Amino acid sequence: MIGWPEPMKIKDIGEFGLIDLLARQVPAPSDRVVxxxxxxxxxxxxxxxxxxxxxxxxxxxDVHFSLRYTPLRAVGWKALAVNISDIAAMGGTPAYAVVAVGIPPNMEAGMIEELYSGLGECARIYQTDIVGGDTVRSPGGLIINVALSGWVEPNRVVYRSGACPGDIFMVSGPLGTSAAGLYALNSSCPVVTCDAADEVIQAHLRPWARVKEGLVLGRSGYVTSMNDISDGLASEVLEICRSSGTGCELYADSIPYTGAVAEICRGIGVPPLEWALYGGEDYELVFTVKPEGADVVKAALHEAGCSPEIVGKVVLPDEGCIIVENHRRMALTPGGYDHFRE
Amino acid sequence: MIGWPEPMKIKDIGEFGLIDLLARQVPAPSDRVVxxxxxxxxxxxxxxxxxxxxxxxxxxxDVHFSLRYTPLRAVGWKALAVNISDIAAMGGTPAYAVVAVGIPPNMEAGMIEELYSGLGECARIYQTDIVGGDTVRSPGGLIINVALSGWVEPNRVVYRSGACPGDIFMVSGPLGTSAAGLYALNSSCPVVTCDAADEVIQAHLRPWARVKEGLVLGRSGYVTSMNDISDGLASEVLEICRSSGTGCELYADSIPYTGAVAEICRGIGVPPLEWALYGGEDYELVFTVKPEGADVVKAALHEAGCSPEIVGKVVLPDEGCIIVENHRRMALTPGGYDHFRE
Structure with missing residues (x-):
């Protein structure tokens, strides 16, 4: 019988064969790995x-990604990058990761190789060692868990809980790009130019973790609290306020987004602020700065290649958490992604 | 309308409510946790x-546990204990863990609380800090991922790869107990006495990690390689031989098992050696010792409350990996649990 060669399935190569295959995709260990x-x-x-x-x-x-429009290489990249982003939000440097994967036994081995090549690429760029992991069978879809360790100098660490009334809220760059990318990936109608779509799709599939920026902010001595924007600006700002015991006032008109996001929003009639505030997965940093340090911090981030913006200020807790748009003051609500509620 | 009060579902309490609930189940952080x-x-x-x-x-x-016969408290215990066992097999001390859970949104909040109470109990007993984690929605069953860090003194660490021909293979205690426990949990026919069943079911549901024993072995200076027995003795011994580039000779008649295992095996006509060699999940340690240190190591483990046994020796690689039973020499095959093959 003549036919296509059968691609190798995970269940055919066994656990050791699989581990060997995966180990080849990740960078050679650095000196600190014994x-x-x-x-x-x-x-x-x-x-x-x-x-x-x-x-x-x-x-x-099918919760965090769909293989219908996400290449496995991008899934691997993102699985590590989102963890690196958490380290960045503490002012730290990523160091070593363990990766556990739950794999449907009928998945082709080449697909898992692709997943790991994305993990490996991200590890290489962020000088992170993938030092171990676990491979198990999944009765459902693909599951990836990354646990990541990193380092920070004791006097440079930035918590969520240090914001003080009077501090200034800043973001490290434009928001809403990832949400626009997800829309463009899902959408079949050509309301967007190719360039705009490419830009936002890349931002969604291959987000950058702001490690360099987090280090700059931690070292500045002016940054009092920080989060990475995984769940949407509104949700992250509210988290900082909750942890710090403060209120906030966000300036809607100052929240930055790119021209590509503006173009796509115009095409489909969505206000860009919607995606910037609630979209999430941009992995920019949101942080509070002592007022006397705002200019220094802004200049340092510009030098690091960012486009930081002042987006609000920290206020007393009894003033609540509000957002000001065209002189209208409204309560700020999370609106972001809560994994359990509908 | 009169009815039962609806139990609180995960989707009703949201992510922050859930995190608060879980944080209450785990021990208060120790001094080393900043x-x-x-x-x-x-x-x-x-x-x-x-x-x-x-x-x-x-x-x-439904891959590693079934909620039909496993209490969630036991699932939580085991999820952490199996990681602690890996640290023990390096001669190390567990220190801090992050826990990620994938939760079906319709699961009752009380069930996740029970899962975390098991994690917390294990953390407390092994003086391990649960320092963070992630909670996500699972479209299928429950998923738990634990990543654990620990410490070891540089001159006490024991790898898999240090076995030398002439070294002696030992185990820290009786094997096959967990497999017997799984059988007893699954079985409805009363072939076993209550006492025997209780003993093996406990061993299966609530395995102990051999941290104290691993420390004793690492400190002895005589132990050349070590694994914890998660996949069955045969499979772990073969892994040591593969990593060390040696062969082995196991003595089938010396492999220890308890009276309870013997009783259950008699009742159902399974040879106890089957479970001891291939059953897995006993989490005893298997290790190789320099011949001159065998007595010292055995005495030290006895003092630590174990029942260690010599089960074989390390031989040259070209002698292969064999098991000797009643003077018959047979090739040793893994037979243990490979997650992907049928």
Whole structure:
């Protein structure tokens, strides 16, 4: 019988074959890794005099991504990048990751290789070691969990909880791009030019974590609180206020978005502010700055290649959390993505 | 209308409500935790002069456990204990964990609380800090991923790869108990006495990680390689041989199992060796010892409350991996659990 060669399935290569395949996709370990993939645990030489940071994110097929319009390479990139973004939001540097994957046994081995090539590419760019992991069978879709450690100098760490009334709210760059990208990926109607669509789709599929920017902010000495924007600006600002015990006043007209987002929004009649405030997954940083440091911080971020903007200020808790648009004052509500509510 | 009060569902309490609920189930953070649950990452003060260990394990409903016969408290315990066991197998001490859970939105909040109470109980007993995590929606069953870090003194770490021909293979205690427990949980026929069933079911649901024993072995200076027995003795021994580039000779008649396992095996006509070699999930340690240290190591483990046994020896690679039973020499095959093959 003549036919197509059968692609190799995960269930055919077994666990060890799979681990060998994956280990080849990730960068060779750096000097600080004493033992990487292939023992009960990884062994790492810690950085002297620094604090350890640790975070984890789980992403699940058809909840966080759809393979209908997301290349597996992008899924792998994003699974690591979102964790690196959390380290960036503390003013830290990513260091070593463990990756656990739940794989449908009928998935082709080449697909998992592609997933890991995306993880490996992100690890290489952010100088992060993938030092181990776990591979298990999933009875449903693909599941990826990354746990990431990093380092921060003790006097440079920035928490969520340090905002003070009088501080200024800033963002590191334009927002709503990722939401526009998701729209463009999902949409079949050609309301957007190719250039605009390409730009926002790239931002959605391959988000950058603001590590360099987080370091600049941590070192400035002026930044009092910080979050990465995974769930939408509104939701992240409210989290800072909740943790810091403050209120806030956001200036709607100052919230930045790119020309591509404006163009797509015009085409489909969505206000860009909607995506900028509630879209999420932009992975820019939102932070509060002591007023006397605002100019210094802005200049430092410009120098790092960012387009920072002042988007509001921290106020007393009894003033509440509000957003001002065309002189109208409205309550700021999260509106962002809550994984459990409909 | 009169009826039962509706139990609170995950989708009704939202992400923040859920995180608050879970944080209450885990132990209060220790002094080394600068920032625990509730920021972008955890912040930890590292232990001076020690190496960092890092591991992760994902467990998935209906692949690794069934809620038909596993209490959620036991699922939580086990999710952390299997990671602690990996740290133990390096000669290390567990320190801090991040936990990610994928939760069906219709699951009752009380069930997740029970899961975390099991995680918290295990964390408390092994003095491990749960410092953060992630909660996401699962479109299928429950998914739990634990990533765990620990410490080890640089000259005490034990790898998989250090076995030398002439070394002796030992195990820290009886095997096959967990497999017998799984059988007893699944079985409805009363072939076993209550006492025997209770003992093996406990071993299956609430396995102990051999941290104290791993420390004793790492400190002895005689242990050349080590694994925890998650996949069955045969599979773990073969892994040590593969990593070390050696062969092995196992003595089938020396492989230990408890009276309860013997009783259950007699009742159902399964040879106990089957479960001891291939059953897995016993989380005892298997390790190789320099011959001159065998007595010292055995005595030290006895003192730590274990029942160690010599089960074989390391041989030259060209002698292969064999098992000797009643003077018959047979090839040793993994037979253990490979997550992807049928």
């Amino acid at each position: 033992k990487g993939i292939g023992d009960d645990t990884a062994v790492i030489r810690p950085e002297q005099g620094k604090l350890v940071l640790m975070t984890t994110d789980m992403i699940i097929e | 920032k625990g649950i509730g920021d972008d990452t955890a912040v930890i003060r590292p232990e001076q002069g020690k190496l960092v260990l890092m591991t992760t394990d994902m467990i998935i409903e």
